[in-house]
Structures are given as structure tokens and as C-alpha cells.
Amino acid sequence: MNLEYGPEYERFRDEVRDFLAGNRHRAPHASQRAARPDAAAVAWQKLLIEHGYTARTIPGEYGGYGAEPDILKARIIAEEFARAGVPAGLSNQGISMLVPTLLELGTEEQKRRWIEPTLRGEIVWCQGYSEPGAGSDLASLRTSAREEDGHFVINGQKIWTSTARQADMIFCLVRTEAEAPKHAGISYLIFPMDLPGIEVRPLKTMTGHAEFNETFFTDVRVPVDQIVGQRGQGWFVANATLGHERGMLGDPDALENRLLALIRLMRDERVGSARAIDDPVLRDRLVALQAEVAAMKYNGMRVLSNQLKGDAGGMAKLIVKLQSCELAHQISALAIDAMGEMGILYSDSPRVREGGTWQWNYMFQLGLIIGGGTAQIQKNIIAERGLDMPREPRLALASAEGRKDVA
Amino acid sequence: MDFGLSSEQEMLGETVRRCLAETCPLDHVRFCVDAGSAVSDRVMAAFHEIGLTGLMVPEAHGGLGMTMLDAAVVAEQLGRAVAPVPFLGRSVLAPLALMLAGSPAQQADWLPRIASGAARFGVAIAGIVEERDGASVRIEDGGLTGTALFALDFEGADHFIVADASGRLHLLAAATTGVEPIALQTIDATRSVGELRLTGAAAEPLADDGGLATRRLRDAGRILLAADSLGAGEAMIEQAVAYAAEREQFGRVIGSFQAVKHMCAEMAARHEPCRALVWYAAHAFDVLPDEAALTACFAKSHTGEVHRFVARTATEVHGGMGFTDLLGLHFWFKRIGFDRQLLGGPERVRAEAAQLQGLNAATR
Structure with missing residues (x-):
């Protein structure tokens, strides 16, 4: 048991503290739920990237700071910003989910085009995963995308698209292969939110506010190359970063x-x-x-x-x-x-x-x-992955098929 | 930075675990309990061989000079095996009392004998946590008079460390005139506690430090009861998961039903953070004196709550079989119940935690 981070890290902690002492007056007020950052938040984000306090390990050519991954330094930054009560940069689904996905599975062109403006807060994303009929069983999603002269034509509905009203872009799971088993028929598309045929309706929750939306697609046309990973691999692409959301x-x-x-x-x-x-x-x-x-x-x-x-x-x-x-x-x-x-x-x-x-x-x-991931799904995960308990018989069958298809 | 056990501590845990797997399977626990004893000679002999009786005794006095975190590693294994052996009082609190409040002469006299097993101590400090049934110990005419309840590691003790009502510690020989030892029967037959009725019993006082040493013993006791509960709780979860993987009803193993899986997941989810909490509390006892008392309270009260839940839920997963004596699951259930109540149940301990933080010092 040793709770000391060591001299190198304590020096780093001092640097972070000095930075906060000298710059905290520039920090925007912590209004975490503003979907589109204002000028102060964008300026703060830029300053943090320059110093490596956010987007720290994202390569410089994509607009990040380009440091080697260092869990302790990341932890020190989080600790010191929390202690100072200062926002530690933008935190949204574009940054936490899309950026890691592109870094892992995007093409070079996609990385260059999307990551930097997302990090800077210039492009706001929303996530199109859940549907009214596909919540915990996300892979049963039905929003369809049929191919027609170089485009996917998308029809269907997404729900819980939290920043859809403000978003410039969406990363979206759609069913491209209607005949394939459910896990193998999904593709991961990215497209603008101002395309014809997209309608966003605020979803009022029990709080009395509309923190979420429903998003409807009617014959929305997206060029076939606006896909991350291959056709039918969307389930795998999405799962590569679901862990980031739970970490948040x-x-x-x-x-x-x-x-x-x-x-x-x-x-x-x-x-x-x-x-x-x-x-x-x-x-x-x-x-x-x-x-x-x-x-x-x-x-x-x-x-x-x-x-x-x-x-x-x-x-x-x-x-x-x-x-x-x-x-x-x-x-x-x-x-x-x-x-x-x-x-x-x-x-x-x-x-x-x-x-x-x-x-x-x-x-x-x-x-x-x-x-x-509902509390019940979490308990399934704890029981099955943590305690090695058996799956539900039917679930076990369906999921084994799914794994086979993805592989 | 390394939050967790060192490789030496991992090895210590593994050594004790293997030792207990060999010398103390459930049959042996039953054998001791049926014979009415909470002291297994066989396990004690094995412990002597590894040096566990002198775990906390400084090397200069013939012991291993280990830390509270080491002791927590051992206590966890004892809880896991529901081992009928004296440890908390005899091998940890008694030497700690002497190290904290004994004179050099007292240390030189007793510590080597504790390490070798020649002196077998019980420890009676429960009175400083809660005075029950009017029991307390005072100094009268140079001797100890009154009643000390819940002396730990009572069976076979030839000496006792006793706290008086002011919190000062005394060293008392069991055979002294004016000492009437009375064994108490508890739910947990794998541990031995008793009361001492004292009438002017001659005792050796330890240093008058305003109760400081006694409070340290209380903190240490709480941490190790929490560690014991950690091991017992983990053993119950493992047994529940294993049983659910074998027992079939409606044509499937019951572990494939979500109702049963979720019971197990809830146990694991509440249990797992207790491990880090107990480790931290033990570490704080060793090197972070400002945090020691408070984190001991957190560890004791939180594991008390979590493992009560684990004990009943793991029993329920076993269905009717869990309720019988056949599987012996009740040994763990009772061990956890004992750990929860002794040296302060959760409510008492949380009240102390509030006081330590000044939360209830009303300022208007």
C-alpha cells in the first residue's frame, strides 16, 4: 500500500495547481448541461487543450495535446479541477464516445475531418442508438437504411437523443442488412442533423424539463461512405466505446x-x-x-x-x-x-x-x-462476467449467434 | 502509487489460506464446536509454525513486527474459514496494548512470551464503547473491582488486558485472587468471549495516557472485525454462487434465473468496495493517524451493514438447505453477526464517526 504518487507526479500536480491559480478566472461557470458551448467555454477548452489538461492523449495531428497515456496524470488533473471547482473542459457524447470510436476504427480522412472541431466544441454531436423498441436489447433496433444509388435511405425513430436540438451531427446505428441476424445487420453512420427528413421533438421527462429528444427519420439520404467500420459491423463499432459512457x-x-x-x-x-x-x-x-x-x-x-x-x-x-x-x-x-x-x-x-x-x-x-445500461442489465453483467454465472438459456443462444456473426 | 496489497501481503494471505484449508476444513470447525471449544489446538499449532502468534510483536522481542494491514489480511482468512482460533485479542490487541502503553520492562517481560505462545492473553475493552448492565471496572484499594464484559479470546487465556472506566489499561493474571471468569455463550461458537467479575483483583497498570492506547485498541479491533467479516462475506457469496450453479429446479440450474443471479450480483456489488475500505482503514491505522479512528468507524459500520445483507441473501440463495445445519452455512452467518455487534454496532459506531467530525457539535 503506497498512496504517494511520487516526486514526478507531485511536480505535475504543482503545475496543474499553478495553472488553475493563474487561470481560473477565465473558466466558464460550470453549467454542465449547456449542449452548445458558449464563447467562454470554447476559449477555456482551447486553453485546456494547449496545456494538455483535456484531450490529453489525442494525437496532435487530430487537434489533441498528444501526450503518452498516463493514468496517474489524468487522475491528478481530474482531482485538481474537482478540488478547485473548475470545469475540466467540455464533456459531451461527441468527445467521450465518437472521438474514441474514430481514433480506434475511423479512416484517416474521418479522423482528420471530425476529431479536431469536435474537441474544440465547434461541432456538437448527438447519439442515435436507443429506439422505443430497442432499449436494453439495443441490437434489436429497427431504424432501416436501404442502399439506393450511392446513398443510404434512412427511415425510423431514435429516442434519448439528448443533444439532438443543438447537434450539428449524429452518430447513429441503423439496420443495413435486413436479412442478417440481429447483431450482424447493423451499421454505424455519421451524418448532419440538418438533412431533409430529420425531425427532432423534445422529450419531456418527469423532471418537467426536456433533457432528451426523440428523433425521426423519413427518407433521409446519407452518402454510403459516411460509415465508420464496414457495413454490418456497427454493433462491434458501437461496443468498442460503450465502456466510455459507463465510465463517465x-x-x-x-x-x-x-x-x-x-x-x-x-x-x-x-x-x-x-x-x-x-x-x-x-x-x-x-x-x-x-x-x-x-x-x-x-x-x-x-x-x-x-x-x-x-x-x-x-x-x-x-x-x-x-x-x-x-x-x-x-x-x-x-x-x-x-x-x-x-x-x-x-x-x-x-x-x-x-x-x-x-x-x-x-x-x-x-x-x-x-x-x-439499466441496473438490471448491470446486475446481469456482474453475475455473468464477474461471478461467471450462467446466462438465461434463450439469451445464451441468441448472443452466441451474435458473437459468431460479428466474428 | 499502489493501492492494494504488496506481494509479501498477498503471500501472507495465501499462506494462511492454505494453512487453514489444510488444518481447518468445515468438518474440523464442527468438531471443535461440538466439543464446546473455540480454540483448535491443531490450527494453533500450525499458526505457531508460521509465527502468527507473534505477528504484531516487534522483531526485537521475537515476533514478526508486522502492520495492521498484515493483520487484516490474516483476519480476512480467519473469517473466510470460520476458524475457531484466538487471534484478535491474543495476537493483535494484547501485544498492541503493551507496545502502546507498556513500560520497557513490561514489554521485555511479556512480548516475547506472547510471540512464543507461552502467555495467552484475553482482552477486555468493550466497556469503553458501551456500558451495558452497569458493568464497569474501577480501581479500589489498589485492585480492580467491577465487571468487564465481552473479554475477547477468553477461552484458555491465562492473562487479560482490561480497560477500566477511565480508559486506562491493566494487565491481570487470570489466576489472581478476586478474579471470577464467566464464559458467555454467543451465536458464534467459533469465537470465545467471557466476562470478568473482579473484586479487588491485583493487576499491573499500563501507562496512564488518558485512554489513548485503549482507543487505538478499539480502532484496531474494529478494523479486524471488519476484515473478518470481509472474508466471511466473500466465502458466503462464493458458496451461494457455487450452489446456484449446481442446484436444478424447473429443469435448469437456478443460477440461470435472473431472480437468483441478481441476488448474487447485489451481494457482490455491495461487498466488493468493502475490500478497499478495510484495506484503507488498516493502512490509515498504520501510517495516517489523523484518519485512523474515522476510517475504522466507516469500515466497521459499513461492513456490518453490507455483510448482514450478504449473510441473509446467501442463505436465501441456498433455499431450505441454507436454513439447515447440514451445509454449515450458519457458521458464516453467525460469524458475521458477531463481527457486526462487537465493539459497537453500526449505529453506535456512526454516532462516534459523527462526533469525530464535529457534525453534531451544534453551533448556533
């Missing part, structure tokens, strides 16, 4: 920050003159959550350490999405309970606390428990 949903720093916000709230909220934190029942729940967040933090350090040794992370990594999303939800639940009757206030009501974000989070985080 289990950040231990985010949990710690929510917990600190909860403690502040519980110190401020009062019943009569007694603070919420002086209530022994609420306090007991708070400390129980602290212990669990601590466990997830050290679990994260263990995963990091395993990765340094070239280990994939094993069970300690498999459980992160399930546990972190559940824990985040419980933190919000306790905040609402600590507010008592005040906990029902929402939107811009008089007396509302922190703009109603605890209630918004409590609802939105339920969406995160469901999205990116």
Missing part, C-alpha cells in the same frame, strides 16, 4: 462533492432552532452514506492501481456504475428528507432551496440508474 457515470469526485453539498445543506436547514444535522436519525443516515462514499472512493483508487498494472479492473470496476448511481440517488433523497416540508419546493418557487436542484437531481438520477 461513476466518478468518485462527483459523489464526494454531492456529499459535501449535502453536509452544508444539513448544517443550514433548521427546524425551529435545531439544525437538520442535529437530528440523530438524519445524521445517522448521513454518516452511513459517508461510509459508503468512502468505500467507493477507495474502490476507485484500487481500480486505478489495478489499471496501472495493466489489469482491466475486474469486479471492482464492474460494480461502479450500479453502485455510484444508486449512491448518488440516495444522497439526493436524504437532502430532500433533511429539508422536510421545504423539500417539496421546486423550480423558482419562493423559499426554494438551491433552485430545486436536489429534487431535480433525485428525479434525473433515477434516469441515470436506468440509462447507460
Whole structure:
């Protein structure tokens, strides 16, 4: 057990801290949910890329900083930006999912054309994966693309396309081979969102806001070369980066920050003159959550350490999405309970606390428990890959076929 | 940076694991329990050979001079094997008490005997966590008077480390006049606890450090109970998964039903982070004194909750068989129950954690 990063890394940490001290006044306010970055966010992103604090390992010829991958340096950057409460650059599906996909499986021309403007925030992407009939069973998707004089003609519907209204481009899974087994008939296309035949309708959720959309395609024509990987290989292409999305949903720093916000709230909220934190029942729940967040933090350090040794992370990594999303939800639940009757206030009501974000989070985080692989799918993965338990008999058959087809 | 065990610690765990697989299969656990003993001579003999009795004793005094993280590695294996052997009190807390609060003469006198197994200690510090049934120990006329509950590693102890009501530690010979030892029966027959009724019993005081050493013992005890629970919980999950892979109903192994798979996944998902938490708490005890008490509270309370869930869920996965004595699953269930309650159940420990952080010091 050695928690020291070593002198080289402590020097690097000092550099990051110096940078933050000297430049944090330029950072945009952390409005994480703005789909299209404003001028301040784009300028901040540019500065961060120049210093290697974001897009760090993406090669320079594609607009990144071009450093060798170094897990500890990446971790130090994340830690220091979180500690300073400064946004660590743009975080969107184009950067987290499309860019790694292109780096791994794109053509040279695709890499040169799309990666740099995506990193700089000039091109905003949305993800066209899920459909009303294809959620957990994504490979059963039915949005069709038939070939017609050098174009794919796309018809169908996508759902949960979170930034579709702002997006310039979409990376989209479509069924190009109608006759092939379900995993083998899918292709991964990229195309502009302003093509004729694309209609985006906001999807209002339980929070009262439309954080997502539905996207409809009617005879949308896309040149056949706007494909990543080969025809029929879309399932493989998409799976190459699904892991990146789940990684995004289990950040231990985010949990710690929510917990600190909860403690502040519980110190401020009062019943009569007694603070919420002086209530022994609420306090007991708070400390129980602290212990669990601590466990997830050290679990994260263990995963990091395993990765340094070239280990994939094993069970300690498999459980992160399930546990972190559940824990985040419980933190919000306790905040609402600590507010008592005040906990029902929402939107811009008089007396509302922190703009109603605890209630918004409590609802939105339920969406995160469901999205990116539902809790039930996560449990299947933990049981089957982590504990080596048998698959459902029919599932086992279908999936064996799928693997054979992809291979 | 390396968060985890060193290769020496991995090896230590593997050595203890193999030793217990050989000397302490479930049949042997049953044999000891049926004979009414929580001290397996066979396992103790093997432990002497590896040097585990002197694990915490400094090398200068004939021990291995190991750390709390090493002790946690051993405790995990004991929990995994539901081993009926004294360890926490006898091989960890007693030498720790002497190292923290013993005079050089006391250390020179006792530590080598602990390492060699010539002195067999029990440790009674439960009173500083919770005073129950009015039990407490005070100094009267130069002797110890009162009652100390839940003395650890009670069976076969010829000496005890006893905390008085002020938190000061004393070294007491079991055969002293005025010591009435009474064994307590608990759910967990693989461990031995008892009470000491004291009437002016002559004892050797350790240093008066304001209760500092006693609090360190409490933290160490919590960490190792958590580590024991970690091993016992993992063993239960493994047994549940193995049983689900064999047992057939409705023409399929029950492990292929999602209802059963999800029970196992939930156990694994809640259990796995406990490992990092216990390691960190042990490491903090060794080198991060500011964090030691708090992380010990986190480890103790969180594993207490998680492994109660694991114990009942793993039993349920075994269906009716889990409820019988035949599979012996209840040995782990009870071991986990013991680990949860001793030196403070989750609520008590969390209240202390709140206090340590000043969360309940109301400032208006």
C-alpha cells in the first residue's frame, strides 16, 4: 500500500495547481448541461487543450495535446479541477464516445475531418442508438437504411437523443442488412442533423424539463461512405466505446462533492432552532452514506492501481456504475428528507432551496440508474462476467449467434 | 502509487489460506464446536509454525513486527474459514496494548512470551464503547473491582488486558485472587468471549495516557472485525454462487434465473468496495493517524451493514438447505453477526464517526 504518487507526479500536480491559480478566472461557470458551448467555454477548452489538461492523449495531428497515456496524470488533473471547482473542459457524447470510436476504427480522412472541431466544441454531436423498441436489447433496433444509388435511405425513430436540438451531427446505428441476424445487420453512420427528413421533438421527462429528444427519420439520404467500420459491423463499432459512457457515470469526485453539498445543506436547514444535522436519525443516515462514499472512493483508487498494472479492473470496476448511481440517488433523497416540508419546493418557487436542484437531481438520477445500461442489465453483467454465472438459456443462444456473426 | 496489497501481503494471505484449508476444513470447525471449544489446538499449532502468534510483536522481542494491514489480511482468512482460533485479542490487541502503553520492562517481560505462545492473553475493552448492565471496572484499594464484559479470546487465556472506566489499561493474571471468569455463550461458537467479575483483583497498570492506547485498541479491533467479516462475506457469496450453479429446479440450474443471479450480483456489488475500505482503514491505522479512528468507524459500520445483507441473501440463495445445519452455512452467518455487534454496532459506531467530525457539535 503506497498512496504517494511520487516526486514526478507531485511536480505535475504543482503545475496543474499553478495553472488553475493563474487561470481560473477565465473558466466558464460550470453549467454542465449547456449542449452548445458558449464563447467562454470554447476559449477555456482551447486553453485546456494547449496545456494538455483535456484531450490529453489525442494525437496532435487530430487537434489533441498528444501526450503518452498516463493514468496517474489524468487522475491528478481530474482531482485538481474537482478540488478547485473548475470545469475540466467540455464533456459531451461527441468527445467521450465518437472521438474514441474514430481514433480506434475511423479512416484517416474521418479522423482528420471530425476529431479536431469536435474537441474544440465547434461541432456538437448527438447519439442515435436507443429506439422505443430497442432499449436494453439495443441490437434489436429497427431504424432501416436501404442502399439506393450511392446513398443510404434512412427511415425510423431514435429516442434519448439528448443533444439532438443543438447537434450539428449524429452518430447513429441503423439496420443495413435486413436479412442478417440481429447483431450482424447493423451499421454505424455519421451524418448532419440538418438533412431533409430529420425531425427532432423534445422529450419531456418527469423532471418537467426536456433533457432528451426523440428523433425521426423519413427518407433521409446519407452518402454510403459516411460509415465508420464496414457495413454490418456497427454493433462491434458501437461496443468498442460503450465502456466510455459507463465510465463517465461513476466518478468518485462527483459523489464526494454531492456529499459535501449535502453536509452544508444539513448544517443550514433548521427546524425551529435545531439544525437538520442535529437530528440523530438524519445524521445517522448521513454518516452511513459517508461510509459508503468512502468505500467507493477507495474502490476507485484500487481500480486505478489495478489499471496501472495493466489489469482491466475486474469486479471492482464492474460494480461502479450500479453502485455510484444508486449512491448518488440516495444522497439526493436524504437532502430532500433533511429539508422536510421545504423539500417539496421546486423550480423558482419562493423559499426554494438551491433552485430545486436536489429534487431535480433525485428525479434525473433515477434516469441515470436506468440509462447507460439499466441496473438490471448491470446486475446481469456482474453475475455473468464477474461471478461467471450462467446466462438465461434463450439469451445464451441468441448472443452466441451474435458473437459468431460479428466474428 | 499502489493501492492494494504488496506481494509479501498477498503471500501472507495465501499462506494462511492454505494453512487453514489444510488444518481447518468445515468438518474440523464442527468438531471443535461440538466439543464446546473455540480454540483448535491443531490450527494453533500450525499458526505457531508460521509465527502468527507473534505477528504484531516487534522483531526485537521475537515476533514478526508486522502492520495492521498484515493483520487484516490474516483476519480476512480467519473469517473466510470460520476458524475457531484466538487471534484478535491474543495476537493483535494484547501485544498492541503493551507496545502502546507498556513500560520497557513490561514489554521485555511479556512480548516475547506472547510471540512464543507461552502467555495467552484475553482482552477486555468493550466497556469503553458501551456500558451495558452497569458493568464497569474501577480501581479500589489498589485492585480492580467491577465487571468487564465481552473479554475477547477468553477461552484458555491465562492473562487479560482490561480497560477500566477511565480508559486506562491493566494487565491481570487470570489466576489472581478476586478474579471470577464467566464464559458467555454467543451465536458464534467459533469465537470465545467471557466476562470478568473482579473484586479487588491485583493487576499491573499500563501507562496512564488518558485512554489513548485503549482507543487505538478499539480502532484496531474494529478494523479486524471488519476484515473478518470481509472474508466471511466473500466465502458466503462464493458458496451461494457455487450452489446456484449446481442446484436444478424447473429443469435448469437456478443460477440461470435472473431472480437468483441478481441476488448474487447485489451481494457482490455491495461487498466488493468493502475490500478497499478495510484495506484503507488498516493502512490509515498504520501510517495516517489523523484518519485512523474515522476510517475504522466507516469500515466497521459499513461492513456490518453490507455483510448482514450478504449473510441473509446467501442463505436465501441456498433455499431450505441454507436454513439447515447440514451445509454449515450458519457458521458464516453467525460469524458475521458477531463481527457486526462487537465493539459497537453500526449505529453506535456512526454516532462516534459523527462526533469525530464535529457534525453534531451544534453551533448556533
